[in-house]
Amino acid sequence: MTRNTLEHHLPQLIIAHFKEIIREPGVIFWGIVFPILMALGLGIAFTKKPDLVRTVAIIENNVKSGGGDSAVTDLIKPFTDQFTLSRNEEGELSLKIPDEQLGNMTYIFTPKSWNEATILLKRGQINLILENKGGQLYYHFDPMNPEAQLLYLKLSQIHGGKLIQTDLSRSQIEPLTVTGTRYIDFLIPGLIAMGVMMSCMWGLSYGIIDKRSKKLLRRMIATPMRKSNFLISLITVRLGMNIIESLLLFLFAYMFFDISIQGDLIALLIVFIAGNVAFSGIAIFISSRTANNEIGNGLINAVVLPMMVLSGIFFSYHNFPDWAISVIDKLPLTLLADHIRGIFIEGSGIPEILLPSVILSAIGIGFFSIGLKIFRWY
Amino acid sequence: MSDQNSPEVVIDVQQVFKSFKQVKAVRGIDLQVYQGQFLALLGPNGAGKTTLVEMIEGIQKPDSGRIFIHGKSWKGNEESLHRLIGISLQETRFIDKLTVAETLRLFASFYQLPARRIEEIIELAGLQEKRKSYVVNLSGGQRQRLALGIALLNQPKILLLDEPTTGLDPTARRDIWQILLNLHESRQTSLILTTHYMEEAEQLCDFIVLIDKGKIISQGTLNQLLAQDKEVKNIEFSLEGNLSNFNISQIQKDIQMDWDEKSGKGILYIKSIENQLPNFISTLRANNISLKNIECRRPTLNDLFLSLTGRELHDA
Numbered sequence: 001m002t003r004n005t006l007e008h009h010l011p012q013l014i015i016a017h018f019k020e021i022i023r024e025p026g027v028i029f030w031g032i033v034f035p036i037l038m039a040l041g042l043g044i045a046f047t048k049k050p051d052l053v054r055t056v057a058i059i060e061n062n063v064k065s066g067g068g069d070s071a072v073t074d075l076i077k078p079f080t081d082q083f084t085l086s087r088n089e090e091g092e093l094s095l096k097i098p099d100e101q102l103g104n105m106t107y108i109f110t111p112k113s114w115n116e117a118t119i120l121l122k123r124g125q126i127n128l129i130l131e132n133k134g135g136q137l138y139y140h141f142d143p144m145n146p147e148a149q150l151l152y153l154k155l156s157q158i159h160g161g162k163l164i165q166t167d168l169s170r171s172q173i174e175p176l177t178v179t180g181t182r183y184i185d186f187l188i189p190g191l192i193a194m195g196v197m198m199s200c201m202w203g204l205s206y207g208i209i210d211k212r213s214k215k216l217l218r219r220m221i222a223t224p225m226r227k228s229n230f231l232i233s234l235i236t237v238r239l240g241m242n243i244i245e246s247l248l249l250f251l252f253a254y255m256f257f258d259i260s261i262q263g264d265l266i267a268l269l270i271v272f273i274a275g276n277v278a279f280s281g282i283a284i285f286i287s288s289r290t291a292n293n294e295i296g297n298g299l300i301n302a303v304v305l306p307m308m309v310l311s312g313i314f315f316s317y318h319n320f321p322d323w324a325i326s327v328i329d330k331l332p333l334t335l336l337a338d339h340i341r342g343i344f345i346e347g348s349g350i351p352e353i354l355l356p357s358v359i360l361s362a363i364g365i366g367f368f369s370i371g372l373k374i375f376r377w378y
Numbered sequence: 379m380s381d382q383n384s385p386e387v388v389i390d391v392q393q394v395f396k397s398f399k400q401v402k403a404v405r406g407i408d409l410q411v412y413q414g415q416f417l418a419l420l421g422p423n424g425a426g427k428t429t430l431v432e433m434i435e436g437i438q439k440p441d442s443g444r445i446f447i448h449g450k451s452w453k454g455n456e457e458s459l460h461r462l463i464g465i466s467l468q469e470t471r472f473i474d475k476l477t478v479a480e481t482l483r484l485f486a487s488f489y490q491l492p493a494r495r496i497e498e499i500i501e502l503a504g505l506q507e508k509r510k511s512y513v514v515n516l517s518g519g520q521r522q523r524l525a526l527g528i529a530l531l532n533q534p535k536i537l538l539l540d541e542p543t544t545g546l547d548p549t550a551r552r553d554i555w556q557i558l559l560n561l562h563e564s565r566q567t568s569l570i571l572t573t574h575y576m577e578e579a580e581q582l583c584d585f586i587v588l589i590d591k592g593k594i595i596s597q598g599t600l601n602q603l604l605a606q607d608k609e610v611k612n613i614e615f616s617l618e619g620n621l622s623n624f625n626i627s628q629i630q631k632d633i634q635m636d637w638d639e640k641s642g643k644g645i646l647y648i649k650s651i652e653n654q655l656p657n658f659i660s661t662l663r664a665n666n667i668s669l670k671n672i673e674c675r676r677p678t679l680n681d682l683f684l685s686l687t688g689r690e691l692h693d694a
């Protein structure tokens with residue numbers, strides 16, 4: 001026999017599926033460039049704080065003309081020697097309070113009628129309405145909105161002449177600039193976790209559904225090829241792509257934002273693979289029956305969207321009510337994101353990630369087995 | 379074991395039925411294919427050809443009935459049967475962004491074939507110039523040749539081709555016929571080919587099965603089939619003269635015929651030349667129409683199909 005035989009079909013399947021992916025230019029963009037752009041945009045938006053500008057609507061009941069100076073002048077009366085109000089063409093007053101530690105703060109007071117002001121409030125363009133009723137200042141805002149509450153506190157402090165400004169009180173504030181506490185440190189592990197989910201769900205599910213609708217699946221299994229090898233090759237290629245994509249994202253964040261991994265690298269590899277197993281399993285399950293791309297889209301979105309919103313990728317989920325958190329922190333994406341984040345910024349090691357990794361793998365293997373059982377090859 | 383003289387039955391289909399919800403796709407088919415035989419399944423759209431062939435391929439399961447390939451049924455023998463057969467499905471698309479050579483390499487690995495087999499197939503399918511093209515960029519004919527090449531990779535004892543030339547132009551079709559005719563000469567391979575082109579069945583196959591609405595309506599060699607229809611003669615004619623005033627139904631009440639007024643051409647289906655043809659000619663003469671041309675045409679499978687079902691084989 002000639003030695004020049006193609007030994008086994010699994011490596012060939014892996015090679016073929018790998019080529020199929022990397023030859024699709026969209027893959028490079030959506031898999032690699034897009035997450036980096038997202039990290040860049042969000043990282044810059046939330047990390048380097050520019051001057052904060054807050055707009056407040058003021059309603060004057062007594063002053064008939066000439067804009068609403070009285071409420072505002074009243075407001076800053078204790079500090080008239082330190083700050084000056086400036087007025088622009090539209091009659092808006094702005095008050096700039098410099099602060100090196102907490103960031104400069106500019107308040108813009110825009111005179112409005114009550115109706116105009118409530119519209120701005122509904123649109124989210126302002127969070128607070130200041131009303132002058134017979135020389136008395138009233139604050140209108142939604143007490144459920146923390147941003148509005150903060151604004152109220154700041155303004156009422158100015159009003160009360162208690163603006164935090166003395167050297168004594170300022171010495172108690174120490175801005176945290178240690179790596180690991182910035183927004184970007186929170187974001188990057190989340191983006192890596194989300195990348196794994198997206199890539200598995202869209203890449204695997206869509207690929208399988210597409211091959212089924214092209215009748216390629218039925219052609220392939222009409223050969224001595226082993227069915228499980230077909231799926232294993234797809235999953236392997238996905239894992240490889242996800243490692244490459246995550247490495248590039250990390251490399252970018254490392255160079256651009258000086259991000260670092262404080263925990264155990266082996267532990268990171270373990271959760272990462274467990275996450276891939278989980279989402280590959282779910283993807284196989286999702287794509288086990290349908291040959292219709294639209295139904296496929298719907299199924300994938302039904303899995304992906306809730307987790308993207310709930311699992312604390314972009315913002316912490318700890319503001320959700322307690323009963324919701326008890327569900328959210330068991331979602332696979334939450335498990336993956338939280339524990340990658342734990343390794344990145346809390347310095348977790350193998351002991352911390354062992355249980356979640358076992359759970360993630362079990363989820364994956366469970367869905368894979370059911371998916372394989374009900375899988376439609378024809 | 380089969381005895382020395384009669385060739386071995388390689389495919390044996392026994393009383394196979396298959397329905398999809400309302401549609402009875404295959405309604406009791408028996409079929410035997412012998413070693414080295416090329417068999418055509420000829421039938422119009424929706425006749426059940428694909429369903430039958432896919433059941434033989436093990437892709438679909440019959441509702442009832444049995445199928446044996448080399449004496450083995452599919453259940454429990456998938457691995458060994460897959461090694462014996464080569465197939466080309468009615469519509470398969472391969473991986474778009476793999477080249478011809480890479481696609482063949484992938485399928486060759488399923489059969490653990492030597493790498494040189496890929497070269498042989500590229501040559502056999504006439505795809506030398508396209509070996510580095512992505513599959514997605516192949517023309518229809520090239521794609522069909524690739525599909526055929528993949529079907530032939532493992533030198534299958536049994537070849538099952540579902541409409542391998544549908545949608546191709548005559549040259550591309552001849553290319554594929556030539557590959558199959560060469561294969562036929564070796565007598566190593568048995569073939570089931572589905573088609574709705576009667577020329578294809580006539581050219582390639584030594585046994586033809588006419589199938590319609592899930593049933594076999596006639597089968598035999600080309601000559602056997604055409605001989606069945608002997609009593610009806612097909613006579614093609616074309617007319618000249620003032621045809622717009624001519625009332626063709628005068629003839630139609632006497633003779634079964636097809637008639638196209640625009641071209642002035644038609645076909646008569648005549649049982650007795652001596653009795654029916656003189657009537658035809660005298661009617662023409664009475665209407666001052668002259669007979670430009672008349673010839674007795676060899677009957678075709680389409681004629682047979684028409685006389686069995688009242689419909690055309692290839693309703694195009």
Ligand SMILES: Nc1ncnc2c1ncn2[C@@H]1O[C@H](COP(=O)(O)OP(=O)(O)OP(=O)(O)O)[C@@H](O)[C@H]1O
Binds near residue numbers: 399401423424425430
């Ligand atoms: N998966 C299916 N679900 C429902 N009906 C089907 C299915 N496959 C085939 N049919 C129906 O069964 C009948 C036979 O179909 P089949 O594909 O076997 O015909 P065919 O002879 O191959 O036709 P064609 O020449 O158009 O390829 C058709 O009426 C078809 O609509």
Ligand SMILES: [Mg+2]
Binds near residue numbers: 540541
């Ligand atoms: Mg068909």
